[in-house]
Amino acid sequence: MPVPGFEPIVSPEQVKQLKTRGYFATDVFFDAATLAMLRREFDAFAQLRQSSDPDSPRLAHVGGYRQSLFLPQLHLTNRHIKAFMTHPNLMRLCAQLIGPDAVYGYNQAIIKPPKVGGFFAxxxxxxxQHTDxxxxxxxxxLAVSRTTIANxxxxxxxGYFERGLQPHVRDPEFNEWKCVFDGQPEPKEKLAVELQPGxxxxxxxxxxxxxxxNESDETRMAFQWGYAPPDFVTIPDRKKVEGLVPVLRNGKVVE
Ligand SMILES: O=C(O)CCC(=O)C(=O)O
Structure with a gap:
C-alpha cells in the first residue's frame, strides 16, 4: 500500500528483483553535496581513530594485509550522519518497500585504504543476528567512492538467496563468519557489483x-546500514533489538 506523501522512488522491476533475487542496484541516489558531506565526515572519523589507535590502518599505503577500517554506529555521535538517515530519498524508499513505520539499527562506514584494504568473507x-x-x-x-573490482x-x-540461511563456519583469525556453499568455500556463480558514487x-x-x-591506488569508501519494520525480534530469546532508531512513524518522518 502506498504511503500518502511519499512518491515511489524505485521501479516495480527493482522491487520484484529484490523479492526474487535478493537485491537490486539503484541509480545515483544522492547529490554531490551529500556525498561530499559523507566523505568529509568519514575522513574525520578515520583521522580520529588513527590518532587514538596507533595500530589502526592508515589512509595511505603502509603495507600489510587485511587492514580495512570499520567505523560503527556513526549516527550516535554525528549529527550530519543522523540527519542523513532520514534523507528524503531514503524515506521514499522506506515508505515504498516497508510502509508507514520503519527503523534503522546498526550502521558502519567501511574504508579500504589503497593496496592494503582487505577482503571481507x-x-x-x-x-x-538471527531474527524473526x-x-x-x-x-x-552505498558507494561513497566509486567501487570497482580492483578497489x-x-x-x-x-543463486543462494532463495535457499534461506546457509551454513557458516566461524573464522577465529578474523573473528567473522564464512558462508559455506554446498560444502564449498565459494559459490558456483557470483556477480561483482561495481557502483558509481551515490x-x-x-x-x-x-x-x-x-x-x-583493494589492489588499486584509490581509497574505497562505503556506508552500510538498513531499514526494517519496528516489530521484529531476535531468536531464540524473542527480544526487541536494542538501539533501533525510528525514522517513519504512522507515515510521518521522525526527525
Ligand atoms: O564493505 C564491505 O567491504 C563489506 C562489508 C560487509 O559485507 C559487512 O560488514 O557485512
Whole structure:
C-alpha cells in the first residue's frame, strides 16, 4: 500500500528483483553535496581513530594485509550522519518497500585504504543476528567512492538467496563468519557489483555477499546500514533489538 506523501522512488522491476533475487542496484541516489558531506565526515572519523589507535590502518599505503577500517554506529555521535538517515530519498524508499513505520539499527562506514584494504568473507547478514522474521526490511550498501573490482567492491551470490540461511563456519583469525556453499568455500556463480558514487546496493539479509581486497591506488569508501519494520525480534530469546532508531512513524518522518 502506498504511503500518502511519499512518491515511489524505485521501479516495480527493482522491487520484484529484490523479492526474487535478493537485491537490486539503484541509480545515483544522492547529490554531490551529500556525498561530499559523507566523505568529509568519514575522513574525520578515520583521522580520529588513527590518532587514538596507533595500530589502526592508515589512509595511505603502509603495507600489510587485511587492514580495512570499520567505523560503527556513526549516527550516535554525528549529527550530519543522523540527519542523513532520514534523507528524503531514503524515506521514499522506506515508505515504498516497508510502509508507514520503519527503523534503522546498526550502521558502519567501511574504508579500504589503497593496496592494503582487505577482503571481507562471504556471509549472509542474517547469520550475524538471527531474527524473526529472518529477513526484516532491507540492507543498503552505498558507494561513497566509486567501487570497482580492483578497489574491493561487493560480490553477491543471488543463486543462494532463495535457499534461506546457509551454513557458516566461524573464522577465529578474523573473528567473522564464512558462508559455506554446498560444502564449498565459494559459490558456483557470483556477480561483482561495481557502483558509481551515490549508487546503492539494496539487498536482503539472506543474500550472500563478499568484498574483495583493494589492489588499486584509490581509497574505497562505503556506508552500510538498513531499514526494517519496528516489530521484529531476535531468536531464540524473542527480544526487541536494542538501539533501533525510528525514522517513519504512522507515515510521518521522525526527525
Ligand atoms: O564493505 C564491505 O567491504 C563489506 C562489508 C560487509 O559485507 C559487512 O560488514 O557485512
Amino acid at each position: 562471504w556471509h549472509q547478514d542474517a547469520q550475524y 522474521p529472518m529477513d526484516p526490511g532491507f540492507g543498503l550498501w 574491493g567492491t561487493m560480490w553477491i551470490a543471488p 549508487q546503492m546496493l539494496v539487498f536482503s539479509r539472506l543474500l550472500p555477499h563478499y568484498s574483495g581486497p
